[in-house]
Amino acid sequence: MSRSDQKVLVVDDQYGIRVLLKEVFSREGFQLYQAANGKTALDIIRAEKPNLILLDMKMPGMDGLELLRNLKKEEIDAKVIMMTAYGELDMVEEASKLGALSHFTKPFDIVELKEEVLRQLTSSS
Ligand SMILES: [Mg+2]
Numbered sequence: 035m036s037r038s039d040q041k042v043l044v045v046d047d048q049y050g051i052r053v054l055l056k057e058v059f060s061r062e063g064f065q066l067y068q069a070a071n072g073k074t075a076l077d078i079i080r081a082e083k084p085n086l087i088l089l090d091m092k093m094p095g096m097d098g099l100e101l102l103r104n105l106k107k108e109e110i111d112a113k114v115i116m117m118t119a120y121g122e123l124d125m126v127e128e129a130s131k132l133g134a135l136s137h138f139t140k141p142f143d144i145v146e147l148k149e150e151v152l153r154q155l156t157s158s159s
Contacts, residue, residue: 088115
């Protein structure tokens with residue numbers, strides 16, 4: 035699958051993070067989608083079936099965990115990489131149980147995050 039066929043969704047209530055990640059991954063050639071909250075994210079996920087989701091855990095309204103529970107309930111398959119704040123280990127553990135593949139603590143190293151996304155998108159599992 036070529037990069038332009040791959041869809042990446044960025045979900046974060048922080049505008050700056052969305053802009054940064056959109057720029058970085060658009061430049062890599064992926065189709066980029068973004069959502070500022072869980073509800074919008076779920077709508078985009080249902081409609082676009084993204085290959086990979088970069089998911090902020092702490093958001094007002096539907097948070098990352100609730101979004102993951104919804105994906106599981108609807109049997110939607112997407113690779114999920116979490117973005118957390120320092121000290122949210124309980125959330126990380128819970129999210130891993132719900133199928134999230136890895137997590138990055140903010141402020142994360144954008145190069146490391148990019149490598150992880152590329153690795154996940156090129157692995158077949
Ligand atoms: Mg947040």
